[in-house]
Amino acid sequence: MRYSVLSGGKRFRPLLLLAAGEYFGASRDRLLPFACAIELIHNYSLIHDDLPSMDDDDFRRGKPSCHKAFGEDIALLAGDSLLTLSFEIMIRAPWPAEQHSCKEKAMQVISRAAGPNGMIEGQFLDISLAPDSLTEDILHRLIRKKTCALIEAAVKAGGILGLAESVQIQALEEYGAGIGSAFQIRDDLLDSQTERKKGAPFRPNYVSFSGVREAERRLHGLVDSSLASLDGAGIRSEELRSLALELKETKKS
Ligand code: IPE
Ligand code: IPE
Ligand code: MG
Ligand code: MG
Numbered sequence: 001m002r003y004s005v006l007s008g009g010k011r012f013r014p015l016l017l018l019a020a021g022e023y024f025g026a027s028r029d030r031l032l033p034f035a036c037a038i039e040l041i042h043n044y045s046l047i048h049d050d051l052p053s054m055d056d057d058d059f060r061r062g063k064p065s066c067h068k069a070f071g072e073d074i075a076l077l078a079g080d081s082l083l084t085l086s087f088e089i090m091i092r093a094p095w096p097a098e099q100h101s102c103k104e105k106a107m108q109v110i111s112r113a114a115g116p117n118g119m120i121e122g123q124f125l126d127i128s129l130a131p132d133s134l135t136e137d138i139l140h141r142l143i144r145k146k147t148c149a150l151i152e153a154a155v156k157a158g159g160i161l162g163l164a165e166s167v168q169i170q171a172l173e174e175y176g177a178g179i180g181s182a183f184q185i186r187d188d189l190l191d192s193q194t195e196r197k198k199g200a201p202f203r204p205n206y207v208s209f210s211g212v213r214e215a216e217r218r219l220h221g222l223v224d225s226s227l228a229s230l231d232g233a234g235i236r237s238e239e240l241r242s243l244a245l246e247l248k249e250t251k252k253s
Helices: 014-023 028-050 068-070 070-094 097-114 117-130 136-161 166-193 206-210 212-232 237-247
Strands: none
Touching: 014 136, 014 237, 028 068, 028 070, 028 097, 028 117, 028 136, 070 097, 070 206, 097 117, 097 136, 097 212, 117 136, 117 212, 136 166, 136 206, 166 206, 166 212, 166 237, 206 212, 212 237
16 A cells, blocks of 8 residues: 555646635634545545456556555455545544534545546446447547546545635536546546557557547647636635646656
8 A cells, every 4th residue: 555655646636636725714623533534535546447357457657556566466455445544534534513514515526526426437448348338428538437537526525624715616516527628638648658558458548549639639628628617616725826837748757
C-alpha cells in the first residue's frame, strides 16, 4: 500500500478537492481526510488497472507496478485495502455535528463516482469494448465514467464540504466533467508517445480513434469550456484555473 501511494503521482484529484473546498472557505485540516481518501481510491484503481488480467502493465510512475514488486496476490489485497481504508478515513473525519449532512453528501458523491455507476463502469467498458464497436459517443461515455467520474467528484465534494451554493456546485460539476475528459484525452496523448508492451491487450484510446490533431483540439476546447463554467458562476479560483490550464501541456516531461 505504501509502495504504491508514496511513489509519486500528481495528486490531481486531492488538489482539486482542496482547491474547491478552500475557495469556499473550508479549512485545509477539515478537507484533508477527504482529499487523501480520494487519492487512495485513485491509487487502488491504478494497482488493479495494471494487473495482468487488466492492462498488464509492468510499470507505474517509472517503477515496477505493485504486482511486479510484490506479486498479484498482494497487489489485489493492497488495492482492496486502500479502497476500504478510504471509507474509514472519511467516516472518521472530524466534522461539526450541525454540518453532518454535508459530510454525508460528500461521501455519497465520492462513493457513487468510484462505484458501478462511475469508475467501475468505465473500467468495464475499457476492458470489454471491441475495436470495431467504438464510436465517438461510446468513447466519450467510457471517458466520462473511467476518469471523469472521480475527478468531477473531487471538485464537487470540495464545493459541498465548503458549503457552496447549488448554482456554484452545478458549475463545479461542469468544470469537473470538462477537465475530467480533458485529463483522459491528455493521458491518451501521452500514452500515444510511449511504446506499448508487446502483446498488451487492446484498449480504447482517443488518439488512436481520432488522431492527434483532433484530440488536441478537443482537449483545448474542454479546458476552455471548463473555465467558462467557473466564470459563468463567478467562481474566481486561481488554483482551479491553473489546474485546468496545465492540462494543455501535452509533451512528455
Ligand atoms: C492515471 O491517472 C490514470 C488515469 C485515470 C488517466 P494520473 O495521471 O492522475 O496518475 P498519477 O496519480 O498522477 O500517477
Ligand atoms: C486508468 O486508465 C483508469 C483507472 C484506473 C480508473 P488507463 O488504463 O487509461 O490509465 P494508465 O494509462 O494505465 O495510467
Ligand atoms: Mg486501463
Ligand atoms: Mg492502464
